[in-house]
Amino acid sequence: MSVSMPDNSGEMQHFNLSTIETATNNFSDANKLGEGGFGPVYKGKLTDGKEIAVKRLSMNSKQGLKEFKNEVMLIVKLQHRNLVRLLGCCVEGEEKLLVYEYMANAGLDAVLFDPARCTELHWAKRANIINGIARGLQYLHEESRLKIIHRDLKASNILLDAEMNPKISDFGTARIFGDNQIEANINRVVGTYGYMAPEYAMEGLFSFKTDVYSFGVLMLEILSGKKNSGFYYLERAQSLPPHAWRLWSEGRGMELIDQILVDTCPENEALRLIQIALLCVQEDPNLRPTMTSVRLLLASKSINIPQPLAPTFSTNRFATSDRSSTTGAGIGFATSDRSSKSGAPAAFAASD
Incomplete structure (x- = not known):
């Protein structure tokens, strides 16, 4: 029964x-x-x-x-x-x-990183996927009644329906924030190396900007068709964000774009998306935009995008494979973090 x-x-x-x-x-x-x-x-x-x-x-x-x-x-x-x-x-x-x-096309990773299937993701599809993920995150952060931080945003947790529309899944490590809560601290870091924001991977600090960092990494993967984890440049391990920033800062941003797209994607639009992604992966979380700001930047071609700083942090110092650091408890949500396990206050009054 x-x-x-x-x-x-x-x-x-x-x-x-x-x-x-x-x-x-x-x-x-x-x-x-x-x-x-x-x-x-x-x-x-x-x-x-x-x-x-x-x-x-x-x-x-x-x-x-x-x-x-x-x-x-x-x-x-x-x-x-x-x-x-x-x-x-x-x-x-x-x-x-x-x-x-049921999602007919399974995870984004199964299509994006498959040499036989990646051609299904032409430029318009990839732009639509980026926008859809941004909409979902904005809802979780700012529009839902619960105010959710996902904490494990990655390609395999983005599922695609029959029309390749993206849907965020797997909330096993998600956290609920109070209305006035800005930041929290934990002793047990959960998530996936390669997508983790530096303050989270190194100090256990997380906020809505933690998801923004993961979203930036995911954007770079979608644009380049390459995995961040295990990404190699000139035969040495290097994560995708610093590689993308170097190309973009040297005026060679189009070299980052997946080769199957370079003849069909608008150059100005591609470079704009790279710049937005680089804003999201800045080391200082205060310099990353909110998802509402990301949505505005994605929707408008007239808004000037701030110049991103060079990313200096790399989770490849911890690992070079795409694996979770700690397995989440389930598909639901953990309790709201209002203080660290040491008893220190977790929420700060600083504005976003």
Whole structure:
């Protein structure tokens, strides 16, 4: 018998385990889409023909029923066209399942970094993906009732629908901020090397600007078609931001653009996007724009973009592979950080 999980929206659907088992062919390996910190993900089809993605909480997960319920209650309140939509859940026996809309083209990384598929992402598609991710982040930071910092924004956590529209997914490491909260500190850094802002990777400090840094790295990957992690320049490890800044500052920014795009993308627009990305990856978080400012810069060709400083920080000093530093607890949200574990105040009065 499934456990009832009421919510404020009244839209949460509670699936019976038998329904999910039928839809996924009893969680068969043939239906398995992948595996994350939460556990395995399966493709399924309901009796009405609707395709779904089912995330199955691993038996080894430290999450309990109460935490799972709290996370579901939070996720269901987030509704935006650039966030993967939660359709429902199932808690029955030892099983804890989340049911999401199915995304036909899987993760952005599976298309962008695949030599056979990257040609599907022509210039207009890539620009649309950048804008869609920016819209989703702006919603999380400034427009949703919860004010969310994602903390693990990366190519594999951007899912693409049948038309290649982007949707942010995997909120296992996300944090909720209070209305007046600016910054927080933690002892356990979670996320993925290569996308981490310097203040977060080195000091455990995070804020909305932490996501802005990750967004800047992601922009550079989308524009170049190259992974930041493990990126090599002249046979030595170097992260993508300093390489991009060097090319841009020397007037050679178009050399960064994916070679399959150089003959079709508008040069002025490409250079403008590189400059916006470089603003986002500045070492000082106070110099990074908010996502609202990023959206304005993306939308207008007339607004002057500030000159970004050279990025001096590289997470490659920590790692050169795209892997998470600590696996997130699940697909929901952790509690709001109002103080560090040492008891020191976490929120500061400084303006953004």
